[in-house]
Amino acid sequence: MKKKGLTYKDAGVDIEAGERLVDLIKPYAKKTFDKNVLAGIGGFGAGYLLPKGYKEPVLVSGTDGVGTKLKVAQMANVHDTVGIDLVAMCVNDILTVGAKPLFFLDYFATGKLSVETAADVIRGIAKGCEIAGCSLIGGETAEMPDFYPEGEYDLAGFVVGIVDRGSYITGQDIEEGDVILGLSSSGIHSNGYSLVRKLFFEVLNLKVDDVVEELGGKKVYEVLLEPTRIYVKSILSLIDQVRVKGMAHITGGGIPGNLVRVLPEGVKAVIEKGSWEILPIFKFIQEKGNVPEEEMFRTFNMGVGYAVIVSPEDEVRAKEILERAGEKVYTIGRIERGERGVEIR
Structure with missing residues (x-):
């Protein structure tokens, strides 16, 4: 009798679960799209048309995570709010030079993918993007068996914003009395x-x-x-x-x-x-x-x-x-x- 061949799922990676997640989160992401989004969730890359009205546009990028606050979310089994945190940590940073956030990408890494948990997190990310006025145009979900303890995940976020060079805030004009x-x-x-x-x-x-x-x-x-x-x-x-x-x-x-x-x-x-x-x-x-x-x-x-x-x-x-x-x-x-x-x- 022929032995059953080893599959990726046997090794701990569920491709079908990842595909279900993508289908589940598309509506959340689409709600954040503006007219400049050319391609969004599901492709190999996401396109974004630079807005008009800038004389000398400067792109400003930022990346951050949520840190061990994630541990509390995992202990409480409450996962949507840390998505808002992820967006906030990134967009508030680039805002300091006067940059308007344009688009956001996320990285979700876990040992075994729970579609429900990941969807909650990404729903929170989409909510954060709505609050910040930017588009969630892509991301990556990484299922890595044996790398993370069961039930744990990590997050990273990436944002790109825009500001006119003449409006870029550097702090160099700060003076006594301000x-x-x-x-x-x-x-x-x-x-x-x-x-x-x-x-x-x-x-x-x-x-x-x-x-x-x-x-x-x-x-x-x-x-x-x-x-x-x-x-x-x-x-x-x-x-x-x-x-x-x-x-x-x-x-x-x-x-x-x-x-x-x-x-x-x-x-x-x-x-x-x-x-x-x-x-x-x-x-x-x-x-x-x-x-x-x-x-x-x-x-x-x-x-x-x-x-x-x-x-x-x-x-x-x-x-x-x-x-x-x-x-x-x-x-x-x-x-x-x-x-x-x-x-x-």
């Missing part, structure tokens, strides 16, 4: 989760479904999986009306580690503690984990997810524009003469 505006974050966003997981699940021995009264009576996973805020539409509206000198996406490294990246030599950013609302989650982490204040500011956004630097004469108008766009905005500091850096007082 004002620093802070836009409120939605929570932890997507950084510091190795510390967060250690505190919640090891030190405090909480479960993802436990209710935490100090955090508004929400369940642990609801607080920890709050998606990263996407600032694209608010900021693009702002830079259309006000001269913005510099911007920073407050991610790993906190306000000090990110704001310094846009400062020219000869000036420093002075941040005034108490000038904005520190969200309850950060107070909870600091108190329960006995985390030093310096470590908190170096690890978390502390309630400020994005920073904008404008001239003092533009402060009031900039805040009005951002507030009309739905942002909570605070004047969190000023630019002073001194050695390049960030000082928190």
Whole structure:
């Protein structure tokens, strides 16, 4: 009797499942398409026509992941919000130079493909793209047996945006007296989760479904999986009306580690503690984990997810524009003469 031949599925890779996933996610992606998408999900490459109206267009690219926040999503079996996080981490980065996101691609890697889980993740990615106003035009799903533990996956995202060369924001015009505006974050966003997981699940021995009264009576996973805020539409509206000198996406490294990246030599950013609302989650982490204040500011956004630097004469108008766009905005500091850096007082 002839022995049955070994198949790819026997080795742990289900081609049919991958094909089902592609069919399942096409409608999500198609909802994000604009008139410039020439070819989308399912082909070997995706085409995108450069928009008209730019004198000297500059393409701006970015890539990022979600980090160990994915562990919380996998523990809770809640997978759609990390897709929004993935988009946010990429588009908020390229936004800092004034770039409008055009299109997005994702990379989903796992040991054994769960079509339902992957579809939830990609549905979240599509939602993030809708919020950011960009098109989800492609991606890659990699099923790699023995590479990832069962039930785990990893994500990476890639975005391309556009800005006119004359409108490219470099931070080089920032000067003494300029004002620093802070836009409120939605929570932890997507950084510091190795510390967060250690505190919640090891030190405090909480479960993802436990209710935490100090955090508004929400369940642990609801607080920890709050998606990263996407600032694209608010900021693009702002830079259309006000001269913005510099911007920073407050991610790993906190306000000090990110704001310094846009400062020219000869000036420093002075941040005034108490000038904005520190969200309850950060107070909870600091108190329960006995985390030093310096470590908190170096690890978390502390309630400020994005920073904008404008001239003092533009402060009031900039805040009005951002507030009309739905942002909570605070004047969190000023630019002073001194050695390049960030000082928190």
